[in-house]
Amino acid sequence: MAEEKDVNGVLLYYKYANVPDLNALHNFYNSNCQSLRLLGRVRLAPHGVNVTVGGKLSCLEEHIAAVKLINLFDGTDFKLASCQDFQSNDNIVKECGFNSLSIRLVKELVTFSSCPLVKSPLLSNAGKHLSAAEFNTILQSAGSVENDVPTNRSRVLLLDARNVYETRIGKFQTPNVETLDPKIRQYSDLSTWIDCHSERLQGTKVLMYCTGGIRCEMASAYIRSKGAGFENVYQLFGGIQRYMEQFPDGGFFKGKNFVFDHRKQLLLNFADFPQIVEEHRD
Template sequence: MSDDEGCTDQYGVLLYYKYTQIPHLDDLLTFYESNCSSLALLGRVRLSSHGVNVTFGGNLSSLERHIEAVKANSLFEGTDFKLATCHRPLNDKIAQECGFTSLSVRIVKELVTLCSHPLLKPPEITNAGRHLSALEFHSVLQNAEKEIPGNGLVLLDARNLYETRIGKFHAPNVQTLDPQVRQYSDLPSWIDGNHDQLKGKQILMYCTGGIRCEMASAYIRSKGSGFENVFQLFGGIQRYMEQFPDGGFFKGKNFVFDHRISVGSSDANVMGTCLICGCSCDDYSSRCRCTYCRMLVLVCSTCQNEAALYVCELCQNQGKAVRSMKLTEMGESETLLPDVELRNGCSDTIFSPQMSQGHDVRSSKKLRILCLHGFRQNASSFKGRTASLAKKLKKIADLIFIDAPHELPYIYQHPLSEHLVNCVSSPFPPSPPPPSENCKKKFAWFMAPNFDGGTRTDWKVADSPFDPLQYQQQTDGYDISLAHLKAVFSQKGPFDGILGFSQGAAMAALVSAQQEKLKGEMDFRFVILCSGFVVHVKEMDCGVIKCPSLHIFGDDDHGKDRQIANQASKELASLYDGGCSVIVEHDCGHIIPTRSPYIDEIKDFLNRFL
C-alpha cells in the first residue's frame, strides 16, 4: 500500500505571494508560526515590510484551511493561491533541499532578491508591468505576427538557466530571450547589457509563478522612454499550464521549487540534454551540481557517477575546468585528485572526478572571502593578525589568505638613533640583524618605480628611517599582481568578496574598479577595504565604482592610524557609489577592529550577502 493510500487526506502543495504594505510584521510572523504549526504545514514563509512569499506542503484539507485563514485578513485581498494535489515527498534528500522537512518563517529585506548589489534600493513595485491572464498572454502570442508586425514583440524568460534548460515558451515569429543567468540577482546586469534587444519593443515576461516578473518588470520600466510596454504573465507558467493542459506555447517542463522538481503538460517534450553525452534529459532528481558554482546540471542516469565532477555551461564559458593541481594556501600544499577525463560526446569539454565533500569548492552557507595582506606582510602574518576577526565571523564567512606576488628584500632598520649610527666614535657597536633563514618572506602588491625586482637572502640596512608616506610612491606592479589574483580565482575560487588591508585594500580597490571588465575571470560581489588608499594609476580612472563596499579606517580625532592617513581612506571611499557603500570609522589604529560596535557593523554588511 502506498503512502497516499495509507493516509486519509490527499497531499498538496500551495504557493502564493502578495505585494502589499505590512504594517505589523511581528504580528504576521506570529500568525504564520501559530497557524502553520497547528496545521502541520512544512515549507517556507518569507515576510517583509512590502509583502509575503509562501511555499507550503501538507494535507490538502490543512492547506485549504490555511487559505481561508489568510483570506480573512484584508491585506491579502486579490491574492492568487496556487494549490495543487501531488504525491507526498518520496526522496528525503530532495525534500530537505527544497525546505519541505521543516517550517521556516523569516523576516527578510526583499521577498526575492533582484539586485546583486544588496545595498542598492530595489525598484518600486508599483511600477511593475501590466498583468495578463493566461488567456490574454496566449492570445497575444497567437496573434503576434498580425497585430504586432516587424519583430515588435519579444518574450523574456525571467528564470535561471537550470530552469530554462527543461522548458520555455516558443511561439511562431516571436523571439524568446533567455538571459541564461545563474541566479535571479544576475538578471539586472543582463538587462543593462541588452538594452538594444528590449528598447522600443513590447515585452512579454514570464516566470514560474509570477513573483520574479513583478520586480524584474519594474526594473525594466525604470529605464524610462522606450521601456514602457512591459507585460507579465499573471500566475506564471503554472496558471498557463492549468489553462492549457497540452502546454500551449510552452514547450517542455516547468521547473518548480518543491519536491515535485518539475511539472509537465500532457504533451511535454523533453527539451533538456545531458551535460556529458548530449542525450535527451530533463530529470533533476539526482541533484547533480556544478562543482564551481553549485548550479544544478542535467546528467542522465547512464552518465551519473558518484565520483564524477561536473562543470556547468556557464563555468565552461568562463574557461573553468578541473585539473590535477596543487593549491598553496598559507604556505601549505593541498593536492587535488588526479585526472580521469570524461568527455562530452558533443564537444571536447573535459570533466574530471568529483572531489569529496570535504574539498567542496563552495560552501552553501558561508561566504568565501579572499584576504589581501598589507605591504611587507605575508599570508601567515595577516592570518595571525586577523585571528580574532576570523573567529567572530566563523559562522558566516571563511577567510582565505594568500601571499602577494612581489617578494621583498630583507630590510633592517637600525635600532640606534640616527646620530649615534652616523657617529664614528660611538661606543655602541651595531647589533647584527637576525639570520634570514629564521625569517619568513615578505611580499607586496605594489612597488616603488625604482624597485629592482630581485630578491635577497642577506640583510640590507635601511637607507633612511621609515617613511609613513612611502605608500604614495608605490605605484608599480599592478599587472603582475592582477595576473596573480586571476590565477588564484581560477585555482581557489569562487570567492564572494575580497578583503584588503592597507596596501592590500588599495589592490582590492583597483580590482573592484575593473569589476565589469574582469567578469568571467574574477567574479566577486563585494569588497572590504581596511585602512585603504588610492593608487593613482590609469585603471582607477573609471568613474564611480558601483561594487558594494565596506570601508573601515581610523577617524580624524582618535583613529591613531599613523601609517595611512584618515583623509587617504576617505578619498578612496569617495570613489564608490554612496548607495552601495558603508563607512565605518574607528579609534583603534592601523588594524581591523573586532570589538563592538565595529564587528557588528562588519557582520551586518556581510549578512546582506547571505
C-alpha cells in the same frame, strides 16, 4: 473525497503590499503552520509576503481560508497543487524545503540585485498583467491583441525571468517570437543582464514570464524605470503554472516546468539532474 483530501499537496502564493505589523504576521504564520503541520518557507518583508509550504491538502485549504480572512491578502492568487508522491523522494523534499518550517523576516521578498548601488524599482511601475488567455493570444498572432496590449507596430519579445536550471528544461517557444533566456544562475543577476541588453529591449513589446509571477513584478518594474522606449512591458499573471492550467497540453510552453507540471505532480527526480541540484543550492 476524504482520501483525496488526505493526499499531500504544495501551496505557493505571494502578495506585494505594505505590511503594517510584521511581528503579528510572523506570529500568525508560526501558529497557523505549526497547528496544521505545514512545512516549507515563509518570507515576510515590509512590502509583502512570499510563501511555499507543503502538507495535507485539507490542511493547506484550511490555511488558505485563514489567510483570506486577513485584508492584506485581498486578490491573492493561491496556487494549490496535489502531489501524492512528493514525500517519497527525499531529494525533492530537501531541495524544495519541505523537511522543516522556516519563517523569516527579510528586507526583500526576492533579492533583486547583488549590487548595493542598484535600487529596487517601485512596484507600482510593474508591467501590466496578462491572463493566460491574453498571453496565449499574443503568441498565437505573433504580437497582435486588442485594447492597449502589444500590436504589430513593434516587435514582440519573450523574456524568461527564471534561472538557468529552470530554463534548461522548459521555456516558451513560439514561431516568429524570440525568447530571450538570460541564463542566470540566480535572480539577483537579472538586473545586470537587463542593463547589458537594454538596447535589445528598447522599443519592443516585452512579454515576461516566470514560474508563479513574483520575479516578474520587480523585473518588469526595473525595465520600465529605464524610461522612453521601455514602457511596453507585460507579465504573465500567475506565471507558467496558471498558463499550464489553462492550456493542459502545454500550449506554447515546451518542456517541463520546474518543479511541477500541469498534472500537478512533481516531475523531477533530482538524482537524474545533478547539475540542476548543484545550481539550485546557490
